[in-house]
Amino acid sequence: MFPCLKLKYLEERLQCISEFEKPKILLEQYVTPSHLGSHMLYTIQVSQYGDIDGKLVADLGSGCGALSVGAGVLDASLVIGFEIDSDALDIFTENIIDHELTNVDAVQCDVLKHLPNRFDKTFDTVLMNPPFGTKHNAGIDMKFLETALRLSKNSVYSLHKTSTRNHVLKYAESLGAKGEVLAELHYDLPSTYKFHKKHSVDIEVDFYRFII
Amino acid sequence: MKLLTHNMLTSKCMKGVTVGYPLGINVSDVRVSEVDFNPEFVAKIIPKLDWPVLYNAAESIGQLEDLPKEVIDNFENDREFLKKVHHVLLEVDIINGELICPETGRKFPINNGIPNMLLNEDEI
Numbered sequence A: 001m002f003p004c005l006k007l008k009y010l011e012e013r014l015q016c017i018s019e020f021e022k023p024k025i026l027l028e029q030y031v032t033p034s035h036l037g038s039h040m041l042y043t044i045q046v047s048q049y050g051d052i053d054g055k056l057v058a059d060l061g062s063g064c065g066a067l068s069v070g071a072g073v074l075d076a077s078l079v080i081g082f083e084i085d086s087d088a089l090d091i092f093t094e095n096i097i098d099h100e101l102t103n104v105d106a107v108q109c110d111v112l113k114h115l116p117n118r119f120d121k122t123f124d125t126v127l128m129n130p131p132f133g134t135k136h137n138a139g140i141d142m143k144f145l146e147t148a149l150r151l152s153k154n155s156v157y158s159l160h161k162t163s164t165r166n167h168v169l170k171y172a173e174s175l176g177a178k179g180e181v182l183a184e185l186h187y188d189l190p191s192t193y194k195f196h197k198k199h200s201v202d203i204e205v206d207f208y209r210f211i212i
Numbered sequence B: 001m002k003l004l005t006h007n008m009l010t011s012k013c014m015k016g017v018t019v020g021y022p023l024g025i026n027v028s029d030v031r032v033s034e035v036d037f038n039p040e041f042v043a044k045i046i047p048k049l050d051w052p053v054l055y056n057a058a059e060s061i062g063q064l065e066d067l068p069k070e071v072i073d074n075f076e077n078d079r080e081f082l083k084k085v086h087h088v089l090l091e092v093d094i095i096n097g098e099l100i101c102p103e104t105g106r107k108f109p110i111n112n113g114i115p116n117m118l119l120n121e122d123e124i
């Protein structure tokens, strides 16, 4: 397939993801928008790094499975989604079935508490769109990053708020990884996720690649 | 849940559990679905597997077919062998059942293909 067709195809696939029915604010449940997700995945596999096809891939906080489905479509050998919430996992399963994917698996667990360390250094690639953290769980995305760097033996792709860039890069370095910002994005947190009175909030987010 | 995933899961995070591996399996529902065969991937993953655990898991759910009891020599170049491993690792899916902690007997339900490894506060 021509590369530009592949991007369009990917975006179309991600447009048909069923979303959270009643998003839980505390877990920061919102779906990576299809436009953003498809560009991320396209960069990770097609245009730049070849980090999905034939690889073992983890998706931390996999939610409804936007990133897992995308990685499945791009021929990961196996994607394992890790997610704490049963309702999200029900929709995840529905999406995997609708997309007729047989290379995607999921485990229900708390990524920050009981992810067995037999998984350490097992995955070629870890993907995530982690919770960014609010007042009561500030820094949660750094805990996700720490777990991701522990699980991967090659690369981690993630989103973090632009306002925390220096901190993110330093933190990754302190864990022995090298971070690079691949793109700056405007992330339109959807109106379903009303932590403000506005219908949506535009925040600035960096798309990272970390090398172990 | 694929047997590749089972090969990694433990209950070690539980209070009082030292190894928590391998997790026993009870199944009520297994499905086999076709997955694209990638011999390089399978050859790369074999050294990372706990082979006896894979073998016993496949046997306990009646999906052994003719998987050898030990990894064969020169497996990288044996397409037939890699195909068998591919099948057991990635094509067999446990849909409903439970995983069992080998030390405490704690059961982790598998529903709709997803094992629930969440622990209560008093178990950590």
Ligand SMILES: C[S@@+](CC[C@H](N)C(=O)[O-])C[C@H]1O[C@@H](n2cnc3c(N)ncnc32)[C@H](O)[C@@H]1O
Residues within 6 Å of the ligand: A027, A028, A029, A030, A031, A032, A060, A061, A062, A063, A064, A065, A066, A067, A082, A083, A084, A085, A088, A109, A110, A111, A112, A113, A128, A129, A130, A131
């Ligand atoms: C921003 S959403 C991203 C969802 C999905 N990956 C996507 O890209 O559309 C973050 C997800 O992390 C999950 N989550 C939050 N805390 C978690 C934890 N401690 N362990 C596992 N999952 C968690 C939430 O339930 C939510 O589904």
